[in-house]
Structure formats: structure tokens, C-alpha cells
Amino acid sequence: MLISITDLSDPRIRDFTQLKDVNLRKSFEAEHGLYLAESFSVIERALAAGHRPRSVLTNRHWIGRLHDILGVDAANLPIFVADEQLLTELTGFRMHRGAIAAMERPDLPSLQKVLKGSRAVLILEDLVDHTNVGAAIRSAAAMGFDAVLTSPNCADPLYRRAVRVSMGTVFSLPWTRIDAWPDTSCLKEKGFMVAGLALSPTAVLLPDFCASLSTKVQAGENPKVALVLGTEGPGMTKRALNSCDLLVKIPLSHGVDSLNVAAAGAVACYGVIQALKGTPARQ
Template identity: 50%
Template structure:
């Protein structure tokens, strides 16, 4: 060990492993208080980073080309993730902690035992993600990161080509979204509208028919509205649903018929059904 570092020697010759015993160590500031949403938003936005949690998700983030800033893990993950520091990731600093210190830093027990702090990249423009796309999902002002992650996972599984977010929609790269998406936030292209009020015009300009998903009885059943061509499914926020502006802008309001005992579906459940129908043969 040199100055608290285990540097480039067997059994981990390819990287720098730094044992950390104090949860207040400033070197691991990227990982603090993971459940404090406000703190995390400003910290991650300010530093241009996001966190990937668990082996599978970290691997997908790396494969998608996100540079690794550092990793934080308990000892049992050192071997499992050893190969990750090759190739494009170059040399990665690994902060090695006990379960207790991990919990002290992050604020909870990280069951998957490994976190990576990754660099964000500039998002493509809306025009770029729409080019060549046929099935698109558009999310208006969702606030729940779990829902955003679940919708990305559905989109990846059910053949959606791209996702477009309203300017205020929750961040797909927030740790919870990334985790719930199982890394689908790295495989489904997405972009953020700059303008909420007139932003949907850009989709129409690209030839998309705008289908507004709403539980309202006045809407037609979604299966009657799906035809071939370019379709964009608009999904609204957890509380209020789609805004009156976006409902008015849509070409057609569509509903998933439900039992009368229920007011609405969770937005991710609605997305799963709608994406499945959209990708069905013939649509």
C-alpha cells in the first residue's frame, strides 16, 4: 500500500483500488446520501454525473460508452467487475468499502454491492431520435423515477424506437430510473423537448400521429385507433394525467378499457399495454 492506495499490483494490476474507512471521506462525494432526491439532483446535475447500481446495469452503462468516473464497492465485487476497467474505460479508481461504510455513505444497504459514478453525455436532439423511428412514446411531466425506468424497460422490450420527454419530465439517468429500467435507459434513444407548449409540433412535422393516452370514457379504445405508420403514444403524469394543452394537441384521445371500479392504471402499466398493442403485427 502506498499512501493509502493499493496501486497497480496483483491481484488487481490494472487499476487503482483505494480502501475507504470513513463515510465522510471527500473522495467519495459522488456517492453520498442516495435517497436525498433534492441533494442528488443538484449534485448530479452540477457534476454532470449519474450513478449505475449493480453489475448488470454498470456493464450496460459502460457498453453504451459512458465514461466511468469511479466505482464504489465491497470486496466481493472486485473480481466480478475486474474486466470492466479494460477497453474504453481505461484506468478506473475503485473505492473499496465495508458494508457498514457503504451504508454510511449512501444512506441505505446497497444490496447489489457495487456502484459506479458515470459521466453523462449530451442528449441527442428530438429530430435525431425521431429520424428513422416508427413507434415513439412521449412522457409529459412524470415525477416518479420508478415509473420512468419501468417505461424504458417496456419500451426496450416491446419494440419502441424512441422516447421523447417533456421539459419537466423526471430524469431517466436518476439512479432509481436506471436501476428499474435494468439499463434500458442506455439502449432506447431518448431526447427532451425544449418547449412544452408547442413541442409536440415537432413530432407532427416528422409525420407522427399523436395518440393521447387517457382513462377518460370519451376516448376511443386504443385498438380502434392503431393503424400502420408513425405513431406517438402520449402518456401523462401520475397525478393529473395529460395536460389539457397536450390533449388538445393530440390527433386522437385513446383509452385502455378498464373495469368501472378503477379510475386509472399506473402510467407504467398503461405504457406496457399500449406499447404491446402498438408493436403488434400490422400496426
Template identity: 50%
Template sequence: MPVIPVEDLSDPRLADYAHQTDVALRKARGTQHGLYLAESALVLERALRAGHSPRSVLVLGSAVDEAVELLRDHPEVPIFVGPGELLAELTGYILHRGLVASMNRPELPGVEALLAHARRVVVLEDVADPTNVGAIFRSVGAIGADAVLVTPRCSDPFYRRAIRVSMGTVLQVPWGRAGEWSELGPQLAASGFEIAALALTPHAVSLRDYAARAPERVAMVLGAEGHGLTEAAIDVADVAVQIPMAHGIDSLNVAAAAAVAMFALVR
């Protein structure tokens, strides 16, 4: 593959990296589904293993050999190399991990396809912080969630921060974008899922008790920090579940709550 020194920051071939926002990459012209950035050799390796297609790679000189090895099956993909100061000027951030790749977003699977063979599904309702989204994917993916669904106002799991925090897990765990509850609720019910809302409601049951009798298929719903789940989510749920806590503490970070709940449900 061609290894090209970065000399002119106005080179149009570098446009994918030139202070691009996640939103701009998602809507990139000339692409079928948009772009995302894979930051670090580990994340690029996981992206390639997932079958995602690279457009180019931007690297520090120390990472050239690693990039060449990772792209051995993609000899047509250019590798742009330059000093850290110049690449930071191009991107707006320091390449601490030595490498960032521009990747074509894959077509996401539909909700029905994700539910077809799943038993434990996590639904993220309006979780706006990409750091939390990434942390949730990393935790529930490792523990054993079969799929993740994100609602229309949830932060995009392909945002750079979410991918980085997840260590590339968002590229490994099947996920898709769901519709509003008026659509998603019937889809989950039709596929045989009990909808369990993780919420502090007066009639919520203990996670410990719920996990002991959990049905074959469970969709665990988690909401945004602060506001929690919407009334629409709670109304469509078959059961509300809460995590027992000590010392008068009444809530956990949503990523921690996701990990605790999923661990209880897959044991």
C-alpha cells in the same frame, strides 16, 4: 486499474458517493453534463456497453473481481473497496447489489435526431415518480419503442431509482428532453407522427380499434398518475385513446398502461 481501500470518508475522491442527491449529481462541478450513479454490475455493464464513461466505482470486497473485469477497458478508473457498514455510512444506503459506479452523463440527442428514424415513440408528460419512469422505460424498451421523450417537468430518467427500477434500460433506449407542447407538437407533426393521447376523454377511441388502423408513425403520450394528461397535451393530440377495462376499473398504473399501449401498437 487501481484498487483502493476506503479508509477516510472525507477523501475528496469519494465525493460522488457522499450522500449526494440526484440533483446535485446532475449539476456536479467539473463535469460537462453532470453525473449519474449506476447501481449493480448489470447496470454498469449496460452503461459501458452504451459508451458511457465511468469516473470511479465503489464496491464491497465481494464485488472487486467483477468490477475489475467490467473495467478491463478502463484501466485508469479507480475502484474503491470497503466493508458494507463503512460504505453505507458514506452513501446513506446499503449497497445491496455490491457495486455502484459514478458515471459521466452523456450528451442527450435532440428531438429531431430521435424522431428521424423512429416509428413508435413514447412521450412522458410530467411523470414525477422516478419509479414509474424506470418501469416505463423497462416495459416499452423491451416491447419495441424506438425512443422516449420526456417533458420539462418529467422526472429525470438518469436518477438512481429510475435507473435501478429500469434495470439499466434507460441506458439502452434512446431518449431525450423535449420542450413545451408549443414546440414539441409541431416537431412531432413535422416528422410525420400522429399524436395519440392516452386519456379518458368523452371521444376517446378504444386502443384495440386504434391499433388496428394505427399509422406508420405514432407518438403515444402518457401523463402523471392521478392528474393524467394536461389540457395542453390533449389539445395538441390528433386522437385520444383509452384502454378497454373490465370490472368497472377505469385506470391503470402509468407504467402498466404504457406497456399495454406499446404492445398493441407494435404487434
């Protein structure tokens, strides 16, 4: 159902008119239960995960492609069509990714459900940058982690930028919030070793940690790992550090003292997954 839009004050597109204000966007999404999926590839992944679109914003150039993606849903779904100049004014950038869909936000699964059958989970503690959240989730999915957990104060994985940077992997990789954080008893009860990635003098090197995991696997054990990433700069909170079973750090060269949190997460996720296969990655 195509609807032409010529005025940004049109109340029918209120799902899209708060895009530039992060704080207002977050409260608006929470109140009305929606999130924004930007680009055809992200929309396709959201639909494949069973998420339901509420409306779509695009320009006429992309209508045919959009109909192919939406299928029968396109007939009854409001598809708002605006010219490129108006879309740029609304979003703050030239919308070359095809479309933005307002999706109904699904209920988060329980922690018990997410942990069931998992051997490797990534915990994001208080990451405030949506780009880092999206990149960390994408890395976790790519490296073979089973799930992602976020602390109550972590940026929303379903915020527009986080979804875009994750390339929609936030829809395919199970995730939920761990409300009791930094209480890790629920993880330890299920046999998870909680390892915090931290630049601490007491931290073991990632290759040594991975080697110990691989040895356990080769001995017939089935270790489970919950890897914790702290926020950019300050790192993990003191309470979270104290709740970990051990701390792990990545050995660095050429005078580099730290990595971006998402990059560090990718390196650590790869090492952990290889170790859980019994073949730790060469360092």
C-alpha cells in the same frame, strides 16, 4: 486502482455522498455532469453504450467481478472499497447489487436525430416518480418502441432509481428532452400521429385505435405514432391534451378505474407495436 474508504466525509467520494437527498442529488449531477449506475448489469450496459466511468464504489467481495467488467479501465479508474456497514450507511440499503459507478453524463441527442427513422416513440409528460420513469422506459424498449421523449419537467431518466428500474435500457433506447413541449408541431411535421393515453369521454378504445393502425399498414401506409403518458393521478396537462391528434384509453374490467402509468404504458406500447406490424394484439 483500489482505494480504501473508512470515513463517509472523505472528499474523494463526494460523487456518492448525496445519494439520500433527491433534490441535492439532481442539482449535483447537473452541475458536475454525472449519473450513477447501480449493479453490475446496469454498469455493463452503460459501458456497452460507450459511457465513461469516473469512479466506482464497492466492497471487497465484488472486486474480482468488477475487474472483469471494467477490463483495462480498472487499472487507472478510482475504485473505492468500503465495508458493508459503511456502504449501507451511505446508500440507505444493503448493497447486494455489487457496485455503484459514477458515470460521466453524455450529451443528449437532438430531437431531430432521435426521431429520424423512428415509427413509434413514447412521450413522458411530467412524470415525477423515478420508478415510473424507469419502468416506462423499460417497457417501451421491451415492446419495440424506437425512442422516448421527456417533457422539461419530467423526472431525470438518468437518476439512480430510474436507471436501476429500467435495467439499463435507458442506455440502449434513444431518448432526449422535447424542450418545446407541449408543442407537437415537430412531431406532426414528420408524420407522427400524437395519441394521448387519457381517461376521457372522447377517447377511443385502445383496440379500436390499434385496429385502425393495422388497417393502414395493410393498405400499404406507414403510420407513425407518438404515444403520450401523463403523470400519475392528474394525467396529462390540459395543454398537452389539446395538442394531441386523438386520445386513447384502455378498456378495464372488474370495477378497476385506472392503471399505474407504467403498467398502462406497457399495455399501450404492446398494442401499438403489434398494430404497426399489421397484426393488432387480441384484446
